[in-house]
Amino acid sequence: MKNSKTIFFLALTFLFQLGVAQEQQGSKEDQFEPSPVNQPGREYPMVNAKGQVRAQIIAPEAKKVQLDIGGVKYDMVKDDKGVWTGESAPQDEGFHYYQLNIDGASVPDPGSLFFFGANRWGSGIDVPARDQEIYELKNVPHGAVEKILFPSESTNTSRTAYVYTPPGYHKNPKKRYPVLYLQHGYGENETSWPNQGKANLIMDNLLSDGKAEPFIIVMTYGMTNEIEFGGLRDFDIKPFQTVLVDELIPYIDDNFRTKANKENRAMAGLSMGAFETKLITLNKPEVFSSYALFSGGTYNPEELKGRTKPDLIFISTGSKERPDAVKTAVSELKKASFNAVSYVSEGTAHEFQTWRRSLYQLAPLLFKTQK
Incomplete structure (x- = not known):
């Protein structure tokens, strides 16, 4: 009987540790890091292993700000300091052009390096790729x-x-x-x-x-x-x-x-x-x-x-x-x-x-x- 309780306890411990490991793995995939093509010293934009892009910009007087990437606009949220933050759905691996839309005006993100595409100099981001x-x-x-x-x-x-x-x-x-x-x-x-x-x-x-x-x-x-x-x-x-x-x-x-x-x-x-x-x-x-x-x-x-x-x-x-x-x-x-x-x-x-x-x-x- 004592051996059975010990085995049961060890099994529960193993399952708990497995669950913690899976949770940590999931949180690692969700973790955002600065894009490798950011302006020097800039934390944003960020990207995670799922391919989601997170952008941030200070625009205290703006009424509406959106992240425009992959043909979709994502609404960003303003905090009490006038900082807007928003993130996209997962993007394909590799490089993508994007821009920010501030009260109807599309502008480059000052946090990213600029790349010439879509007939303009604008923002770009590199999503982690398995073969990078x-x-x-x-x-x-x-x-x-x-x-x-x-x-x-x-x-x-x-x-x-x-x-x-x-x-x-x-x-x-x-x-x-x-x-x-x-x-x-x-x-x-x-x-x-x-x-x-x-x-x-x-x-x-x-x-x-x-x-x-x-x-x-x-x-x-x-x-x-x-x-x-x-x-x-x-x-x-x-x-x-x-x-x-x-x-x-x-x-x-x-x-x-x-x-x-x-x-x-x-x-x-x-x-x-x-x-x-x-x-x-x-x-x-x-x-x-x-x-x-x-x-x-x-x-x-x-x-x-x-x-x-x-x-x-x-x-x-x-x-x-x-x-x-x-x-x-x-x-x-x-x-x-x-x-x-x-x-x-x-x-x-x-x-x-x-x-x-x-x-x-x-x-x-x-x-x-x-x-």
Whole structure:
């Protein structure tokens, strides 16, 4: 009888401790921490492991303040000191644009760093991701990101581009590199891939792990002729095609140590940048050997008929976008003997986590047989 009581007591103790552990685990998921892309020293905005975003702003005279993220506005609550606080429903992993709405006026959150997206400089937040190590800042050799100005006769101005050169580029003046021309999406610009996309850190980490060949990445502004949102059918690719093919590429080949031939040149883009990539690679098949579309359409064998086969066609999307269409397109390309690869980012939509992962998957496939 005494042994039975002892066993019963131990069982109750175990169940109690298990319940405490589960409660502590749950509270850890609920715990908010400052976003990694906050202004220096700023506590807010905050984010937790569930993906909820908590924002705070001092606005004692305001009548209504909302947190606007993911297409939904969340009411914030004011305390007796005029400080408004509110939080969102869980967001997908990765980077998101957001803003605050104060009495009907949408404004950036002064607590976050600013990012160019949605045709403006505004706030951004990074929700913890299970695979964030692919773009984390690590103690590995780092490449350089350089802002350049290149002359553009067709637009009668000097245009901006950002150029990533891999680790060791400046130590070996005789070595030459392939080049990836990487385009942003609608409402973004040449800063988007280095800032939101963390393209340089993705490459640094891949190279450190020996998973990719070193190459240069060039990122420039693609909206040479402006269009309103929803007016994609009115977009004329020719002005940007001229800037890219006739002006930027020659400048890069003249000023950086590139392997200046088709076999060592690739083009990729996200969303609107994927649309541009598709049009330019179809129009200029002699310029690029590898094509990649992130969340922005597909190729079909008929479109590529009569052209030299590219070394690689890479098409990706988020699982919340059009994964079946991408898989079907790549299957048809493979049947037509194209080297085609599909990638689906699990649990993400039309957002930078999809595109960060896409670049991470694409890079090891590029320039495997350099010439």
